[in-house]
């Protein structure tokens with residue numbers, strides 16, 4: 074019943090609940106005085122949320138938008154589980170532990186049964202913890218040699234904003250390798266140019282946010298081995314596997330990127346991205362015990378028992394972790410492989426089709442990185458529209474396909490990106506292609522098309538940076 078649209082105030086309520094829906098809608102910024110009927114409040118909020126749009130058409134996000142009924146059930150059953158109350162909920166705590174060891178096994182840890190690791194709210198928190206461990210270990214090394222500890226730096230390629238935050242919040246100089254020409258990734262040579270005795274580590278991204286490509290962890294690790302042999306600098310690697318750590322093991326088991334490389338000391342991943350868990354879970358794992366400095370672990374006893382914690386958050390929901398465990402048991406390697414392979418195949422298929430539309434040149438065609446694709450305009454200067462126009466038009470039609478500029482030094486390069494996640498079907502791909510064709514037609518028609526604009530409007534910048 075549409076009692077709460079623009080005409081709602083004139084509508085005649087037919088029950089007390091409906092009448093209360095009207096009142097609730099009329100109130101926005103004032104803290105409510107009175108208690109209300111739960112159904113009226115529920116309906117008001119439910120109907121507001123419907124206007125958010127369909128998350129399955131959100132091709133900007135890396136995160137889970139489709140979950141099984143059993144996952145919903147488990148989320149419901151664990152709504153009261155606080156992950157920090159490990160003494161009260163020992164089985165939830167045991168599930169978290171099992172996930173950590175399963176991931177250690179998946180990422181080829183030499184000590185999978187005793188690996189150090191923790192769950193987090195996502196990759197951002199996990200990245201902070203990984204960065205802190207690098208900083209603490211570097212300080213220990215420097216102190217042991219009587220060297221200064223006042224100017225740590227961290228070397229990285231085009232990273233997600235969480236690494237900018239880490240460097241600013243924790244006072245570490247950021248040495249971000251800029252993109253140059255066609256090089257949109259970190260390379261061994263560029264890492265070597267920036268390492269010195271104040272380098273706490275190198276962050277290598279498995280699945281660059283901007284282009285979805287994997288950076289070459291193995292080659293960078295070998296280059297750093299050579300640096301150590303020649304100059305004695307021992308630079309650890311942290312792999313930001315936000316997406317890739319849940320993809321490479323299934324899609325490219327022979328790709329060497331994980332704890333098989335002794336230089337890879339820590340890895341972060343988002344359970345809520347290609348780990349397929351509901352929103353709110355990430356993972357941070359360390360290769361061996363000394364890689365996670367003991368000083369960073371706090372022991373708290375006021376929840377009952379003596380619990381070691383390494384986290385930025387304290388209270389946190391347990392449901393996502395329980396559902397991550399469900400996914401591991403339910404899907405196994407076989408299930409993850411089948412799901413990720415299908416997503417990857419759809420990405421490659423779309424890349425072929427979008428290349429054939431005419432105006433676009435594919436930058437990443439879905440091969441070797443995250444399932445999805447990205448493209449640029451073949452000839453931006455003479456195109457009657459920009460990719461921002463295209464993103465805007467698609468958004469009007471219900472599809473979120475972000476357009477954004479690259480980071481330094483390729484701010485001139487604007488691309489559009491699609492992520493293919495579990496739940497995106499071949500039928501949806503066909504529907505999207507038809508919409509993209511109509512979009513091009515509309516934007517090329519001199520009578521129809523809007524003015525060209527060269528920057529994303531604030532609400533449309535969804536690169537996920």
Ligand SMILES: Cc1ncc(COP(=O)(O)O)c(C=O)c1O
Nearest residue numbers: 135195196197233282315343537
């Ligand atoms: C490479 C990379 N690192 C870190 C993050 C942050 O992850 P989260 O959203 O789980 O905090 C993202 C998010 O897209 C990412 O792509």
